[in-house]
Amino acid sequence: MNRLVNVFAGLLGACFFLALPASAEEPFHLDALVRAAKAEPPINIYDSTGKIVEMAENFSKKYGLKATGIKVSASGQLEMIIREAQAKNVRGDVVLITDAPAGLAQLLPQKFVQSWLPPDMTEKIAKQFQDPLAITTNANVWAYNTEVYKSCPVKNLWELTEPKWKGKVAFYDPLSKGTYSDWFNQMETHGDEKMAAAYTAQFGKDLEKGKESATAAWIKAFAANGPLVSDSDDAISEAIGAPGQKEPFFGLLSSAKFRDNTDKGYKLGLCTELGPWPGWTYVKLGLIATGTKSPNLAKLFIHYILTEEGIAPQVVDGKLPTNSSIGLPAGEPSGIGRILDRLQQYDASTALADWDARQDWQDLWRVNYKK
Numbered sequence: 001m002n003r004l005v006n007v008f009a010g011l012l013g014a015c016f017f018l019a020l021p022a023s024a025e026e027p028f029h030l031d032a033l034v035r036a037a038k039a040e041p042p043i044n045i046y047d048s049t050g051k052i053v054e055m056a057e058n059f060s061k062k063y064g065l066k067a068t069g070i071k072v073s074a075s076g077q078l079e080m081i082i083r084e085a086q087a088k089n090v091r092g093d094v095v096l097i098t099d100a101p102a103g104l105a106q107l108l109p110q111k112f113v114q115s116w117l118p119p120d121m122t123e124k125i126a127k128q129f130q131d132p133l134a135i136t137t138n139a140n141v142w143a144y145n146t147e148v149y150k151s152c153p154v155k156n157l158w159e160l161t162e163p164k165w166k167g168k169v170a171f172y173d174p175l176s177k178g179t180y181s182d183w184f185n186q187m188e189t190h191g192d193e194k195m196a197a198a199y200t201a202q203f204g205k206d207l208e209k210g211k212e213s214a215t216a217a218w219i220k221a222f223a224a225n226g227p228l229v230s231d232s233d234d235a236i237s238e239a240i241g242a243p244g245q246k247e248p249f250f251g252l253l254s255s256a257k258f259r260d261n262t263d264k265g266y267k268l269g270l271c272t273e274l275g276p277w278p279g280w281t282y283v284k285l286g287l288i289a290t291g292t293k294s295p296n297l298a299k300l301f302i303h304y305i306l307t308e309e310g311i312a313p314q315v316v317d318g319k320l321p322t323n324s325s326i327g328l329p330a331g332e333p334s335g336i337g338r339i340l341d342r343l344q345q346y347d348a349s350t351a352l353a354d355w356d357a358r359q360d361w362q363d364l365w366r367v368n369y370k371k
Contacts, residue, residue: 028118028119028120030120030303033296033299033300033303034063034300036296037063037065037294037296037297037299037300038063038064038065039296040293040294040295040296040297041293041294041297042065042066042067042068042294042297043066043067043068043093043094043292043294043297043298043301044067044068044069044070044091044092044093044094045067045068045069045070045092045093045094045095045096045301046070046072046077046080046081046092046094046095046096046097047069047070047071047072047096048071048072048073048074048077048096048097048098049071049256049314049317050071051313051314051317052069052070052071052096053069053070053071054069054313055069055305055310055311055313055314056068056069056301057069058309058310058313059301059304059310062304062309063300063304065297065300067297067301070092072092074097074098074099074102074177074178074179075099075177075178077092077095077097077099078097078099078102078106078107080092081095081107081112081113081289082106082107082110082112084289084291085110085112085289085290085291088291090289090291090292090293092289093288093289093292093293093294093297093298094286094287094288094289094298094301094302095107095113095285095286095287095288095289096135096284096285096286096287096305097284097285097287098138098179098282098283098284098285099178099179100132100134100282100283100284100285100346100348100351101178101182101351101352101354101355101358102178102355103132103285103287104132104348104351104352104355105351105352105355107287108132108287111290112289112290113287113288113289113290114287114288114290115131115132115133115285115286115287115288116133116288116299116302117130117131117133118299118302118303118306120303121303121306121323124306124323124324124325125306125322125323125324126322126324128348129283129322132285132287133285133286133287133302134283134284134285134286134322135284135285135286135302135305135306135311135321135322136283136284136311136314136319136320136321136322137281137282137283137284137319137320137322137346138254138255138256138281138282138283138284138318138319138320139254139255139279139280139281139282139318139319139336139343140172140179140183140252140253140254140255140279140280140282141252141253141254141255141270141271141278141279141334141336141339141343142154142250142251142252142270142271142274142278142279143240143241143250143251143252143253143258143268143269143270143271144240144248144250144268144269144271145240145241145245145248145249145267145268145269146267146268146269147243147244147245147248147267148245148246148247148248148267149269151269152269152270152271152272152273152274153250154250154271154274155273155274155275156198156201156202156274156275157195157198157218157222157274157275157276158198158199158202158203158218158221159202160222160225160227160250161218161221161222161224161225162225163225165225165250166225166226167225167226167227167228167371168228168247168249168250169222169225169227169228169249169250169251169252170227170228170230170235170236170239170240170249170250170251170252170253171227171228171229171230171236171251171252172229172230172231172233172236172252172253173229173230173231174361174362174365175362175365175366176231177231178358179282181354181357181358181361181362181365182282182346182351182354182355182358183280183282183344184215184219184361184364184365185350185353185354185357185358185361186280186344186346186347186350186354187215187344188213188215188216189347189350189353190344190347190350191215191276191277191344192213192214192215193214194275194276194277195213195214195215195218195276196214197276198275198276199214199217199218201275216364219361219364219365219368220364220368223364223365223368223369223370224368224369224370225370226369226370226371228249228251229369233253233254233256233257234257236249236251236252236253236257237253237257237260237266237268238260238266239251240253240266240268241260241261241266241267241268242264242266242267243265243266243267252279254317255279255317255318255319255334255336256314256317256318256319256334258270258317258318258333258334258335259316259317259333261333262333268334270334270335270336270338270339272335272338272339272342276344277342277343277344278339278342278343279336279339279343279344280343280344280345280346281343281344281345281346282346283346283348284319286302286305286306288302306321306322306323307323307326308321308323308325308326311323311326315328315329315332316329316331316332316333317332317333318332318333318334318336318337320340
């Protein structure tokens, strides 16, 4: 398990009252937190996955409390938390948000939310995940249809800029999801040399040096090659993996969608050898609304989802807990455990730069995209 934690190293660099976090000297007793939580009103939890409904139900049954999970997109969470805080009418008490740059740039500095690390978890969660607290690292991976292809039909990202793949790549619309423009910035900031080397490997010549980066050159060429854009991983999963296709799409999607192989009979295959990276990671923060009327109940839920029992519904989808004592289950459908060390890791040291550059990357995509 230590190897899995090391793979994601560098991603993010109890007193039962409103003050968060508790100091290291204050004793923490889970039973006392449970008692305090039982005196508070029910809570709502915002998350971008529907699994939050099940997680909240499991939590409620375990402790005899009331928590409701609500699926809300990362962008929707951002807007709702800000408006609720400004109106002093908090509805979402706990926020599980995959938009880390937004959390760091907009939510935490304005004190709309706060980060709380359970004191009994400090030895289990690496320091880079502690402040702000990240509960999981998630991945988007390149996938193909195993019914049509015996192995991944793409070995190099630059192939996706060639005529062969014109209009045949399913891709999440970067104008709809901030993590994609963050990925572009992460590529340029931390992996541009690898993108340039991949160009040389694919075309047998070096990329002409100009003002733009290798990453920007790839994005322009890829966008101009007319990928099928969608605002849903479900649609992308269907375009790639639905059985009975003669010419299925290739594409990029959440590792969680590999459960469609079992649930829907899809034929999704993981591209394990694609370079420079077969996919990329991002983190999910676990934050508590500053104005919640149930701070102890919110803390108890944060503690719960840092345990194996609490996070289990998301772990089965290939989401790796930051709690180092919890590993991926043997039956995890995507097989992502085999390629964790080859994924492009999210580096939170440039999270604010990712936030600042979003509009620039979206503009680059918008100008060059062709259907």
